[in-house]
Amino acid sequence: MTNEVDSALDGTGAPTPAPRKNDPETLARQIVEKLTYSVGKTPAEARRYDWLEATTLVIRDRIIDQWMESSQRAKTSGEKRVCYLSMEFLIGRLLRDAINNLNLTEPIREALSRYGVDLDLVELLEPDAALGNGGLGRLAACFMESMASTDIPGFGYGIRYVHGFFRQEIADGAQVELPETWLAHGNPWEFERRELAYEIGFGGKVTTIQEPGRPARQVWRPAERVLAVAYDTPIVGWRGRRVNTLRLWSAQPLDPILLDAFNSGDHIGALVESNKAEAITRILYPADSHQAGQELRLRQEYFFSSASLQDIIRRHLHANENLSNLADKFSIQLNDTHPAVSVAELMRLLIDVHGHEWAEAWEITRNTFSYTNHTLLPEALEHWPIHLFERLLPRQMQIIYAINAGVIREAAQEKGFDDSKIAAISLIDEGNGRRVRMGQLAFVGSHAVNGVSALHTELMKETVFHHLHLLYPDRIENKTNGVTPRRWLMQANPGLTDLVTDAIGPAFLDDIEKIADLDPLADDAAFRERFAAVKRRNKEQLANLIGERMATQVDPGAIFDIQVKRIHEYKRQFLNIIEAIALYDQIRSHPERDWTPRVKIFAGKAAPSYAQAKQIIHLANDVARTINSDPAVRDLLKVVFIPNYNVSLAEIIMPAADLSEQISTAGLEASGTGNMKFAMNGALTIGTLDGANVEMLEHVGEDNIFIFGLTAEEVAQRRREAHSGRSIIAELPLLREALDAISSGVFSPEDPARYHDLVSNLYNNDWWMTCADFQAYWDTQRRLDALWQDQDEWQAKAVHNTARMGWFSSDRSIREYARDIWKAGPDA
Ligand code: GPW
CATH class of the missing domain: 3.40.50.2000 (Glycogen Phosphorylase B;)
Structure with missing residues (x-):
């Protein structure tokens, strides 16, 4: 830490700020000072929002010292x-990011706790x-x-x-x-x-x-x-x-x-x-x-x-x-x-x-x-x-x-x-x-x-x-592209960060590619168990959020299968929903089989003027309503659409995923970055050979990622051939029945025609290769179901993902x- 600024006089003769101490004692005193003189409240009167303001101001002072120094350096050097x-x-x-990067998480937590204030709850109030x-x-x-x-x-x-x-x-x-x-x-x-x-x-x-x-x-x-x-x-x-x-x-x-x-x-x-x-x-x-x-x-x-x-x-x-x-x-x-x-x-x-x-x-x-x-x-x-x-x-x-x-x-x-x-x-x-x-x-x-x-x-x-x-x-x-491991690993997933630190020491915090030292621990049963336990706690946290916000109960023991990103036809949330419907049909038709429980989670916003994308959101919610209220599938399948996806929600979702959906039509997703956040946090990826998925495959190895579907070249070829979905649908009963259910109003009985356009586009055109990739996607999902039954195997692959994703740090990109x-x- 270099934020102890030299006191006394600088070259200009102007007094420089006194050194800042970072012990809980000092921090607590300064927070109360801000509370009193900047917010105008006593600790007894202060509401949580006031503590946020006072804490932010204390952190901000420390940043300003360094900021002026950096700006001066850039100017004069x-x-x-x-x-x-x-x-x-x-x-x-920004508050958690600043506290973490200044290495003040523990002392600030301790300082606030002296007044019975919980830092985690305070942070939540920041817009x-x-x-x-x-x-x-x-x-x-x-x-x-x-x-x-x-x-x-x-x-x-x-x-x-x-x-x-x-x-x-x-x-x-x-x-x-x-x-x-x-x-x-x-x-x-x-x-x-x-x-x-x-x-x-x-x-x-x-x-x-x-x-x-x-x-x-x-x-x-x-x-x-x-x-x-x-x-x-x-x-x-x-x-x-x-x-x-x-x-x-x-x-x-x-x-x-x-x-x-x-x-x-x-x-x-x-x-x-x-x-x-x-x-x-x-x-x-x-x-x-x-x-x-x-x-x-x-x-x-x-x-x-x-x-x-x-x-x-x-x-x-x-x-x-x-x-x-x-x-x-x-x-x-x-x-x-x-x-x-x-x-x-x-x-x-x-x-x-x-x-x-x-x-x-x-x-x-x-x-x-x-x-x-x-x-x-x-x-x-x-x-x-x-x-x-x-x-x-x-x-x-x-x-x-x-x-x-x-x-x-x-x-x-x-x-x-x-x-x-x-x-x-x-x-x-x-x-x-x-x-x-x-x-x-x-x-x-x-x-x-x-x-x-x-x-x-x-x-x-x-x-x-x-x-x-x-x-x-x-x-x-x-x-x-890359993503910053400070926000997307250390801050979003403190449980995993502590576990990794415990296992390989703290060097990876300064050089994320050193997280590769974790790789051999994939073969260590005791470590895998601790790794799985961290994931389990993160899933419980997300399950609680889903329970509170949406009054839907989901089982943290099920596969958390997550697709969060902007809603766009090329990103193919529709393909994911169709697969959910086909699975729902199968579970109902064959209740005797040994189904692997899944929770399919969606979140993302559609542009207000993008009608098809809004239809996809509507369908996800309609399907969720139908499936979640059907006692025939109980806890075997749940579908959840979490509203208002944003950075803060992503910080809770990324660490809680078992399976990351990166299923864009090949050639259309320039890179993707959510794919990196998920894998860093130990999710397995089901994805197409698109964007940075291709390089993720190279880094994590083909045993640790689940690739399916047409290549970019094949997509381009089919588009030139004026490909349509009709003949494919005719040959795939699973797909046909799912589409029939959608277009006959099974999920929208109050408005049975709601999804006619969405479905007829697949028959007539299939521009995004939803039908063309359906079977391969379905088969890959079933392989994942089977893999889940072997928790040792699954968790070993998850550890490999975390260990081998260091290259996808934005430090490397920069x-x-x-x-x-x-x-x-x-x-x-
Ligand atoms: F169309 N991306 C985005 F290229 O988020 F401008 N918004 C945009 O408007 C555009 C691209 C634009 C995304 C890409 O879709 C994604 O694949 C990529 O990972 C991300 O930009 C960062 O490069």
């Missing part, structure tokens, strides 16, 4: 800084910061934590949404979306930086200024302007080693109350303008892997991109004469194409504001940016109608045309591309009512472009970026980015 631009940061709760939709946003949060933990000077840049991801309730089986208000009670983790505000323009005109003897200049005069104000949140690395900054932008009117209009009596007019500005950062778009397409979304993208770039430039010019060496001092990672307009905006700032020549500006821009692609799904690829883009960002549109001209020239001259190849790489899609392709823009504006798993990266080269890859063959590389793309960090 001249080391390269990494900026991670992301529309989403799905961070979840879950849901500034993201799913995997992409959670990856950004894991990466922020890993940058701090691996000592990389990292800055997150994003949007401070007033309303994060919606709260989901289930009413009569269907999803209902409710607004989320994470800031309702204030946010002790953020610091508003009023002094750090930038003007962001929209619309207006570009005029050419021609002064005698000088080259022509373009001047953009925006019609509207808003302010971007910074809010900073500290991100604490493991053992408090480094504290980095997540800087989120909030939009505010340039003149908060537009005094002129207000004073002249136009109160409404003044408010309209101010509402329009604030609307930019009011809500997170809730569609995952689907382009939203609204003007407000493009405004959000440009708003946070421009603010972040202006901030980076200010920082750079603080220590450097000009921007020529920007790429030596800053790396900017674009998290998908959401910040891709940054490429045009940096060019504008370099040329129009800072007077650089085009060629030099382009060199700087390309060397500074790198881009991560997270999907190949056509419906998720961002492209904006030219007329919208031009109206909102006229100067950036000009720059995009100029970039495009240069790229096309290069392709034609140096590679001899013909018209059809040129059309494929063009930043403008001419076929679709003329649109700007953000993927192409991000690609050409970056020196490195990466996919998020080995398979996904190969498919990028073959499909979406095929022609750009021919033009720039060294640009695409792979960086397989070190690869730092080494290959950013050339930054301690090893640079």
Whole structure:
């Protein structure tokens, strides 16, 4: 621990804070001090929420010491800084993370217990910061934590949404979306930086200024302007080693109350303008892997991109004469194409504001940016109608045309591309009512472009970026995703962490790949028993939650078979539900057989406008209602849909799974990260050869993972052949009967036609290969049933999973980015 700051005087003669002691005695005294002077309560009056606030403030003070030190170091050392631009940061709760990373869990627990307060219950009251939709946003949060933990000077840049991801309730089986208000009670983790505000323009005109003897200049005069104000949140690395900054932008009117209009009596007019500005950062778009397409979304993208770039430039010019060496001092990672307009905006700032020549500006821009692609799904690829883009960002549109001209020239001259190849790489899609392709823009504006798993990266080269890859063959590389073991193992699963520490010592806490030392213990019967006992306690905890929230009793002795993630057709929750129905039929028809008890658990949100996904949620709930109330299956099969899946719920679910469902249509899940969280916590995976499952297979070995179904290549082949489900269904009675039950209203007697569309899509098309993969999935599930009967075997495989998943730490991902793309960090 280095958070004992030297006292007395620093070089400036200003007093520095007194050393902080971390014994329970001191912590207890400081918590009560905060309770008294910041919260205004005595220990006797204090409610649990007040203890949360006081504890948070005490922890926050300790973070601030380290934070200032880290920021100062990044500023003065001249080391390269990494900026991670992301529309989403799905961070979840921060208190436990901070306490754990400062190594204060035990002393804080002890300090609070002196007042009869339970730390675990206090932590539960913190709102879950849901500034993201799913995997992409959670990856950004894991990466922020890993940058701090691996000592990389990292800055997150994003949007401070007033309303994060919606709260989901289930009413009569269907999803209902409710607004989320994470800031309702204030946010002790953020610091508003009023002094750090930038003007962001929209619309207006570009005029050419021609002064005698000088080259022509373009001047953009925006019609509207808003302010971007910074809010900073500290991100604490493991053992408090480094504290980095997540800087989120909030939009505010340039003149908060537009005094002129207000004073002249136009109160409404003044408010309209101010509402329009604030609307930019009011809500997170809730569609995952689907382009939203609204003007407000493009405004959000440009708003946070421009603010972040202006901030980076200010920082750079603080220590450097000009921007020529920007790429030596800053790396900017674009998290998908959401910040891709940054490429045009940096060019504008370099040329129009800072007077650089085009060629030099382009060199700087390309060397500074790198881009991560997270999907190949056509419906998720961002492209904006030219007329919208031009109206909102006229100067950036000009720059995009100029970039495009240069790229096309290069392709034609140096590679001899013909018209059809040129059309494929063009930043403008001419076929679709003329649109700007953000993927192409991000690609050409970056020196490195990466996919998020080995398979996904190969498919990028073959499909979406095929022609750009021919033009720039060294640009695409792979960086397989990872997850932070601090949150997803140590904090979420303290029981397993203690067991592993006891078995192999604490070295794995600092270097997670050392958890491999656990591997031989898979053969140790006594260890397996302790491992199984930890899992059992975690399952009991989840069973209690299910009992309390949903009044459904589930047996912790059954297989906990869990699929939690966004609801999407390609992720195939439907396949899982059909299998549950087929199993239900079989149990009813053959009650005499030796069935392995299962609890099938689902959770996840559907985009509000995604009708099919909402139908799948409805079906899961309808099926749960029917099966759970049927005495014929008793405890042999239960189906549960837990509402409002979020980071905090995931922390309870991941450690409680026996079986992890990673069953996407092969070729469509870029990586997945839930797959990693589950396996790290000792779940076996049933999955397709998709995304990072492929690499998990390599690491855990084929005996310890259950792979089934079509390969990506076979899926592509069938799609070319206009495959449909009809003939498959005809040959598989299990599948046919399950589908008949759904479409005849067995699960929705009040509305028998409810699922006609869902089922008829399988007959007519089977685009997601649900029918094509059904039999293989069913057979693999039955193998797992049999395996469960041999607990020694099952638990040995579970131990192997935990022991062999160290590579999937986001520390490893971040070190690869730092080494290959950013050339930054301690090893640079
Ligand atoms: F469409 N992902 C996500 F690529 O969670 F932008 N939201 C998104 O909008 C997109 C991707 C986008 C996910 C991928 O689906 C998942 O496979 C991957 O593990 C994750 O991003 C992180 O890379």
